[in-house]
Amino acid sequence: MTLAAPLDLLRQARARFTQREIAAHVGKDIKTVRRWEKGETPCPAMLEPALRDLLPQRARPNNGAGGDAQFRFIDLFAGIGGIRMGFEAHGGACVFTSEWNDFSTRTYRENYPGGGGEHALIGDIVSFPAEDVPSHDVLLGGFPCQPFSIAGVSKKNALGRPHGFECTTQGTLFFDVARIIAAKRPAAFLLENVKNLLSHDKGRTFDVILQTLRDELGYEVHYRVVDGQHFTPQHRERIIIVGFRGKTTFCWDDLHLPEQGPRLGSILHCTDGSEPLLPWDHDRFFDHAAQRVQPKYTLTPNLWTYLQNYAAKHRAAGNGFGFGMAYPDSVTRTLSARYHKDGSEILVYQGEALRPRRLTPRECARLMGFPDTFRIPVSDTQAYRQFGNSVVMPVMREVARIMLPHVQTLLGEETRHGSKQALSLYA
Known part of the structure; x- marks a missing residue:
C-alpha cells in the first residue's frame, strides 16, 4: 500500500471538485490551488490528509465498529491524535481512544469525529479494564516514560523466582500498554517515546520494555530512532517501537526518508x-x-x-x-x-x-x-x-505505510488458520 503524492491527490480531487471547492476545503486561496495544479509551486505534503478527505475511497469509521475500513486501531495516550492521523491516512478506523488531559481531549474531539461520540473516548487508562477495550488490529500509544523498578526484578532473579511483565512494570504506564496487548492480542502495535528512553537508567528501562514485549508477550519487535526533520523543518528525534504478533519481513530500510527536508x-x-x-x-x-x-x-x-x-x-x-x-x-x-x-x-x-x-x-x-x-x-x-507533546504526524504516516502490508498478511493468515485466539500465546 503506497501513499499518493500530494499532486496526485490534487488531480484525483479535481476529477470531482472545482478549484474553488478544493481551496475552501484545504483553507487556501484559489490562486494557490491553480499554481499547484499547473506545477508552478509544489503542493505541500502537509495538505495530504485534507486532500485525501475529498476522495470517495477514503475509509471512514462506522459507529465505532470500523465499517469498511482496512483495519481497526486504538489510540492510547492519544494527546491530540497525531499518531491516529498518520494511520487514518492509510484507511484505518479508530475504535477506542484514551486521553486523560481535558484540554487535549477538547482538541481531539474538535478534530476527529470518532472522538466526538462514534466510539469510546475514556480518560485515564490505568483503571480501565483491558477486557472492555474493543477488539482491534493495531494498538497505538505514545506512552509517557516512567521509572521501572529494576531492583525488584533483580531480587527475584537472585532468588530464582519467576516473574512476568506485571511484576516488572506494575506502577508504570507501560504496564497498561502491556496488559491490553496481553488481553486483546492485536496483530501489531506502535509505541512512540523520547529518544532518551534508550539510555534511561543505563539502558535497563529499555531492556525491560523489550523483555516484556518479546519474551513475555511473544511479539516480534523492531525499533528505530527517526528524526522528524525529514518531513518538517524541525530536528526532533523520537524512538518508534513496532511489534507484530507473528514472523514478518518488516524492515526499517523501507522507510522513505527524504535527504533534504523542508525549511x-x-x-x-x-x-x-x-x-x-x-x-x-x-x-x-x-x-x-x-x-x-x-x-x-x-x-x-x-x-x-x-x-x-x-x-x-x-x-x-x-x-x-x-x-x-x-x-x-x-x-x-x-x-x-x-x-x-x-x-x-x-x-x-x-x-x-x-x-x-x-x-x-x-x-x-x-x-x-x-x-x-x-x-x-x-x-x-x-x-x-x-x-x-505531540508527534511529527508525517513520520507516523510513513511508519504506518511500511507496517500495514505486514499487518494485512498477519490478518490474512488469521483468516486462513482460524481465530486470533488460536494464534495467541495467552489463549
Whole structure:
C-alpha cells in the first residue's frame, strides 16, 4: 500500500471538485490551488490528509465498529491524535481512544469525529479494564516514560523466582500498554517515546520494555530512532517501537526518508498576501488586513533582553545554553511543551530592526506536520503544550505505510488458520 503524492491527490480531487471547492476545503486561496495544479509551486505534503478527505475511497469509521475500513486501531495516550492521523491516512478506523488531559481531549474531539461520540473516548487508562477495550488490529500509544523498578526484578532473579511483565512494570504506564496487548492480542502495535528512553537508567528501562514485549508477550519487535526533520523543518528525534504478533519481513530500510527536508520558511505565515484566511482561525494568529503576524507573538523588550543576557552568561561560562534563532532556511530545534514560557528554543528572526518572535500555534501545528484543516480550540498556552507533546504526524504516516502490508498478511493468515485466539500465546 503506497501513499499518493500530494499532486496526485490534487488531480484525483479535481476529477470531482472545482478549484474553488478544493481551496475552501484545504483553507487556501484559489490562486494557490491553480499554481499547484499547473506545477508552478509544489503542493505541500502537509495538505495530504485534507486532500485525501475529498476522495470517495477514503475509509471512514462506522459507529465505532470500523465499517469498511482496512483495519481497526486504538489510540492510547492519544494527546491530540497525531499518531491516529498518520494511520487514518492509510484507511484505518479508530475504535477506542484514551486521553486523560481535558484540554487535549477538547482538541481531539474538535478534530476527529470518532472522538466526538462514534466510539469510546475514556480518560485515564490505568483503571480501565483491558477486557472492555474493543477488539482491534493495531494498538497505538505514545506512552509517557516512567521509572521501572529494576531492583525488584533483580531480587527475584537472585532468588530464582519467576516473574512476568506485571511484576516488572506494575506502577508504570507501560504496564497498561502491556496488559491490553496481553488481553486483546492485536496483530501489531506502535509505541512512540523520547529518544532518551534508550539510555534511561543505563539502558535497563529499555531492556525491560523489550523483555516484556518479546519474551513475555511473544511479539516480534523492531525499533528505530527517526528524526522528524525529514518531513518538517524541525530536528526532533523520537524512538518508534513496532511489534507484530507473528514472523514478518518488516524492515526499517523501507522507510522513505527524504535527504533534504523542508525549511522553516515553508511553514511560516506568508506576508505576501497568500496567507489563507482559515474560517476556524480568522485573525487570531495572523492579521490579514495588515499582512503580518499578530504583534503579541513578538517578544517584549524585557524578555528579549533577559534571553540575550542569559545566553551571554552561559557563553562566558563555556556552556551551550541560550536561545535558538531560526531563519527561513533553518531547521529548528525541538519544539517542547514549555514553549509557551519564553519561546527560547525557537525564535523567528524578523530582521535587525525588530525583536524576534515566537512561532504562532498555527505555525507550531505546521511544524508538527498537521494540516491547516486542524482546528485549535484551546488557548495559546495549551496549544503550545499540546503541539510540544505531540508527534511529527508525517513520520507516523510513513511508519504506518511500511507496517500495514505486514499487518494485512498477519490478518490474512488469521483468516486462513482460524481465530486470533488460536494464534495467541495467552489463549
